[in-house]
Amino acid sequence: xxxxxxxxxxxxxxxxxxxxxxxxxxxxxxxxxxxxxxxxxxxxxxxxxxxxxxxxxxxxxxxxxxxxxxxxxxxxxxxxxxxxxxxxxxxxxxxxxxxxxxxxxxxxxxxxxxxxxxxxxxxxxxxxxxxxxxxxxxxxxxxxxxxxxxxxxxxxxxxxxxxxxxxxx
Amino acid sequence: xxxxxxxxxxxxxxxxxxxxxxxxxxxxxxxxxxxxxxxxxxxxxxxxxxxxxxxxxxxxxxxxxxxxxxxxxxxxxxxxxxxxxxxxxxxxxxxxxxxxxxxxxxxxxxxxxxxxxxxxxxxxxxxxxxxxxxxxxxxxxxxxxxxxxxxxxxxxxxxxxxxxxxxxx
DNA sequence: TGTTATCATTTAGCGACGCTAAACATGTAT
DNA sequence: ATACATGTTTAGCGTCGCTAAATGATAACA
Numbered sequence: 001x002x003x004x005x006x007x008x009x010x011x012x013x014x015x016x017x018x019x020x021x022x023x024x025x026x027x028x029x030x031x032x033x034x035x036x037x038x039x040x041x042x043x044x045x046x047x048x049x050x051x052x053x054x055x056x057x058x059x060x061x062x063x064x065x066x067x068x069x070x071x072x073x074x075x076x077x078x079x080x081x082x083x084x085x086x087x088x089x090x091x092x093x094x095x096x097x098x099x100x101x102x103x104x105x106x107x108x109x110x111x112x113x114x115x116x117x118x119x120x121x122x123x124x125x126x127x128x129x130x131x132x133x134x135x136x137x138x139x140x141x142x143x144x145x146x147x148x149x150x151x152x153x154x155x156x157x158x159x160x161x162x163x164x165x166x167x168x169x
Numbered sequence: 170x171x172x173x174x175x176x177x178x179x180x181x182x183x184x185x186x187x188x189x190x191x192x193x194x195x196x197x198x199x200x201x202x203x204x205x206x207x208x209x210x211x212x213x214x215x216x217x218x219x220x221x222x223x224x225x226x227x228x229x230x231x232x233x234x235x236x237x238x239x240x241x242x243x244x245x246x247x248x249x250x251x252x253x254x255x256x257x258x259x260x261x262x263x264x265x266x267x268x269x270x271x272x273x274x275x276x277x278x279x280x281x282x283x284x285x286x287x288x289x290x291x292x293x294x295x296x297x298x299x300x301x302x303x304x305x306x307x308x309x310x311x312x313x314x315x316x317x318x319x320x321x322x323x324x325x326x327x328x329x330x331x332x333x334x335x336x337x338x
Numbered sequence: 339t340g341t342t343a344t345c346a347t348t349t350a351g352c353g354a355c356g357c358t359a360a361a362c363a364t365g366t367a368t
Numbered sequence: 369a370t371a372c373a374t375g376t377t378t379a380g381c382g383t384c385g386c387t388a389a390a391t392g393a394t395a396a397c398a
Contacts, residue, residue, distance in 0.1 A: 009278075009282045009286070010285075010286075010289065010297070010300060010301050010304055011194075011281055011282040011284075011285035011286050011289070012278055012281065012282060013304045013308065014190060014285070014300075014304055015190070015191075015194055015205070015208075015209075015281060015285075016209060016212070016308075017187075017304055017307045017308055017311060018186075018187040018190045018191050019191065019205055019206075019209050020231060020311045021183065021184070021187045021307070021311055022184075022187050022188065022191065023231050023232065023356085024231070024311065025180075025184055026356080030357095035382095035383065035384080036184070036188055036384090037188070037383080037384060037385090038383095039184070040184070040185050040188050040189075043181070043185065053346080053347095054346075054347065054348095055345090055346060055347080061189075062189060062192050062193065063192065063384085063385065063386090064385070064386060064387080065346075065347065065348085066347085066348070066349080066350095066385085066386075066387085067384070067385055067386075068347095069347065069348055069349090070348095070383085070384085070385095071383095071384085073348095074383090089345095089346085089393075089394075090346095090392070090393045090394080091345060091346040091347070091392070091393050091394070092345090092346060092347085092393095093346080093347070109178065109180075109181050112180050112181065112184060113178050113180045113181070115180075116180040116183075116310070119310040119311075120179070120180070120310065122310075123306065123310070127302075127306050128179070130299055130302045130303050130306060131179055131183075131303050131306055131307070132179050133299045133303070134299050134300050134302070134303030134304075135179060135182045135183055135186055135303075136182075137292065137296050137299060137300055138186045138190070138300070139182065139185075139186055141288045141289065141291075141292070142186060142189045142190055142193060142288075192385085195385080199386095204353095204354065204355080205355090206354080206355060206356090207354095222375080222376095223375075223376065223377095224374090224375060224376080232355085232356070232357090233356070233357060233358080234375075234376065234377085235356085235357075235358085235376085235377070235378080235379095236355070236356055236357075237376095238376065238377055238378090239354090239355085239356095239377095240354095240355085242377095243354090258364075258365075258374095258375085259363070259364050259365080259375095260363065260364045260365070260374065260375040260376070261364095261374090261375060261376080262375080262376070339398100340397100340398090341396100341397085341398080342395100342396085342397085342398100343394105343395080343396075343397095344393100344394080344395075344396095345392100345393085345394075345395090346391105346392090346393085346394100347390105347391085347392085347393105348389100348390080348391075348392100349388105349389085349390070349391090350387105350388085350389080350390090351386105351387095351388090351389105352385100352386080352387090353384105353385090353386090354383105354384085354385085354386105355382105355383085355384080355385105356381100356382090356383085356384105357380105357381085357382090357383105358379105358380095358381090359378105359379085359380090360377100360378085360379085361376105361377080361378070361379095362375100362376085362377075362378090363374100363375085363376085363377095364373100364374080364375080364376100365372105365373080365374075365375100366371100366372080366373075366374095367370100367371085367372080367373095368369095368370080368371075368372095
């Protein structure tokens with residue numbers, strides 16, 4: 001964006017841009033009782049359409065299981081999510097969004113869109129298109145390109161081994 | 170989320186992508202003792218080239234002054250930043266990166282670039298291009314229209330100037 | 339069968355971010 | 369001198385992210 005930015009790599013600039021984007025959108029979401037982390041997790045439930053296990057959600061969100069547990073506990077308390085133990089395997093818990101959760105997510109989404117809309121509106125159609133394409137690329141890169149439960153990219157890094165934190169003592 | 174992404178808006182997907190991008194890069198930076206917030210703030214000091222007041226940094230980073238104070242206190246303790254009271258106005262404090270800070274920032278940057286770029290390497294040239302274009306667009310959008318060139322051309326730094334949004338009580 | 343390993347989730351506790359409210363210091367104007 | 373404004377800091381809250389370790393349930397195997 002500014003002069004010295006010419007010297008910065010895509011990775012670098014992407015990093016800064018991401019930080020600012022989140023800081024900006026945070027207010028919109030929090031105004032509705034949805035933090036960024038919750039909104040993201042909830043969207044997996046809502047858009048995924050079907051129940052998902054806690055571990056799978058952790059993997060999808062690329063965060064640790066304890067983090068998801070807490071996220072869910074909070075959202076469950078707010079009535080946005082429901083937790084149901086699996087009938088066959090007593091270890092697993094299935095998560096799914098409640099109608100209220102879905103509604104809130106969509107409301108937050110509308111708000112978020114509205115927040116960026118003014119800016120996006122100033123973009124040329126071609127630019128918007130570029131942005132859309134880039135997001136698709138990013139999603140693929142960041143997630144290893146796949147849908148919820150399959151492998152995790154694993155490219156250059158360790159790829160979130162996932163589901164839990166085993167490593168017992 | 171992947172499955173029905175077709176139904177999600179750019180703003181929405183950008184949000185999720187940003188969250189994941191940060192989560193991913195976080196590890197790289199933290200491995201060096203630089204959190205995302207610190208790296209971002211430090212880069213303003215380093216790329217800005219010259220001292221800046223705490224308040225200006227808060228504005229550039231679009232966070233509250235207390236948040237910056239804490240960030241700086243930590244980095245000062247680590248020898249990455251120095252604080253100097255203004256000679257004329259006893260209220261203001263000037264901040265600037267130490268050589269150590271600049272070095273660490275660049276090292277972190279190299280690391281970050283390596284991590285992300287390893288993934289980006291798998292992209293087709295055209296895709297990389299799309300990404301680069303998108304980042305530029307994003308930067309412009311996120312700065313709230315504080316156009317790159319519209320401001321003084323000599324004064325460059327990352328997020329300086331800022332948009333004057335927010336601000337305290 | 340028991341014993342032991344493994345897996346999924348939760349509990350406990352740490353460090354960092356972000357915020358607001360309010361306290362300090364200045365500095366400026368009346 | 370009094371009052372107000374400005375720049376930074378202190379206090380304290382809620383959330384996120386993590387690891388280590390506890391709990392509960394299933395799988396494997398002697």
